Amino acid sequence: MPEPTVPSVWARQRRAREQPALSQDRIVSEAVRLLDAEGVEALSMRALGARLGAGATSLYRHVANKDELIELVVDEVYGEMLVRDADDPVGWRTSVAECAHSLRAMVLRHPWVASVFGQVGLAQLGPNLMARSERLLALFRAAGFPPGEADQAMSTLIAYVVGMTTSEAAYLSLLARSGQTEQEWADSVRSTAEQAVRDHPRLRDEYAARRGDDPAKLRDDNFTYGLDRVLDGLAARVSG
């Protein structure tokens, strides 16, 4: 254990040669394409190398190992998360809500992030995530949270978004594996639910309220509902 401090992947010196066929950037962005196209279980060093017209072990000149590659790839997509400036006149609540929605949209665009959240988590901060959480933290500070509380508020918000989108992505990938469309699955669930309503009539109202809606819209509403509750709870600390 020569280096007890967390090895900074990010501090590795950039290759200053001309332009080699392989580079960390090319590897990472091609990995994102592979993951988007074929999912997380299709990411192997050999497959990725083949896509780049290179052998598997050639990648190890630019990436320490597969875990580091995954960290880099995750930070890459964090770049799609948008955070307003703290002095934007729209106010902190809408800024934070927008940020939450853009984080969710990122995860739904790249559902494989959800399946590696537990491995990399938010502890390993790449430059993209670091910059964005800095800006997000600034939003909470500008909102007027007490000194030690802004980062707690931020991690509350992030925890909600991560938890909800992880569940969504897992559910969608389960759907994809089962080969059904979302609507078919909703129909099958509804039929068993209606059976349950026949047995327990007191459940009627609950299911009646949601029957027959577009499942994607239901997911959107569900996310927005929880987000509003979280923001309500946070706003009470600063305005009340």
Added chain:
Amino acid sequence: MPEPTVPSVWARQRRAREQPALSQDRIVSEAVRLLDAEGVEALSMRALGARLGAGATSLYRHVANKDELIELVVDEVYGEMLVRDADDPVGWRTSVAECAHSLRAMVLRHPWVASVFGQVGLAQLGPNLMARSERLLALFRAAGFPPGEADQAMSTLIAYVVGMTTSEAAYLSLLARSGQTEQEWADSVRSTAEQAVRDHPRLRDEYAARRGDDPAKLRDDNFTYGLDRVLDGLAARVSG
């Protein structure tokens, strides 16, 4: 290491005859022990079989494949999650808070669950999880949430807990991999933070509020803070 003597054919036949040496229950509970002891990357069919005194492929008589084993194992630990009865006199808010804390405690006891959340998610309901979410939903119904809203409120709560504990578990496993104790890591972070404070004096209050505390307590406080905010936001829908 496991058995210095060569197992005699007789002994093997005896064991096979009496009652099945392997069963799904034995496999699942031994898998939990293995995961707790050595982490998720140590779970292989061969290693698990060896712990049970069996060959790797023997497990496939009781478990379809590794993915199914993981689903079973995850549902097994969901059994440690406690949910009060809906008619318990302590009230819905404390009941829900207790449930959230017990879910978090479960994940921290079995940190490997966090790294498979993204794969199994909450969509694949095993019997344990199903029973518990039914009881939790009853808590929200009893709290007086409007018909279609109780399950949204529940998924909000669960999303927060899952997101927060997933991050915690990932952070702790990163720590474990780096071979440091939590206190050492906190110290190293503090030193860089103090450097940042020297550069940007306006950050002083933020870090001063948390300097030198027990990191485990900080994590507890952080979780409880966010939980309170989420519950505040939810309670406003039912009491206000």
Added chain:
DNA sequence: GTCCCGCTGCGTACAGTGTGCGCAAGACGA
């Protein structure tokens, strides 16, 4: 009794994984 069929466990085998190691070929400073 005898026969057969189920269930259970085991060993072999195969395709696929991450990655350590050593070699070759080109580029660059001396």
Added chain:
DNA sequence: TCGTCTTGCGCACACTGTACGCAGCGGGAC
């Protein structure tokens, strides 16, 4: 012209999940 450094490559190794077929057993049918 020499090292030396960087980049890519092929081989090899240990390890993974798991398909498949075989062997011994218990219990029911005759």
